[in-house]
Amino acid sequence: MTAYNPIATLQKLESVGMDRKHAEALADELHHATTELVTKDELQKALDAQANTLTLRIGGMVAAMLALAVTLSKVFA
Structure with missing residues (x-):
């Protein structure tokens, strides 16, 4: 450019x-x-960073739900 x-x-x-x-x-x-x-490279880097952030957030939510499920299974078992 x-x-x-x-x-x-x-x-x-x-x-x-x-x-x-x-x-x-x-x-x-x-x-x-x-x-x-912006250049294509700048846009791709920003999109990759956003994808990584979303992956970490979703992983954290899955881990929290799993921990909650385990806790609830112990309480009601």
Whole structure:
């Protein structure tokens, strides 16, 4: 992924006849929009971390339910 260059965008917009004030505003908005993007690798790492967290939580709940079941079986047996 290449970095967004707002100056190059500004120059291109001016070269096709757009007013500098409008070109600056548009280039600035595009710059802000592109800074929020993530790469596939970053997204995959975040998803993997979330999956690991959910796996640990579900494992903890299963262990707690198993412990509760064992305790209840001893109490009512």
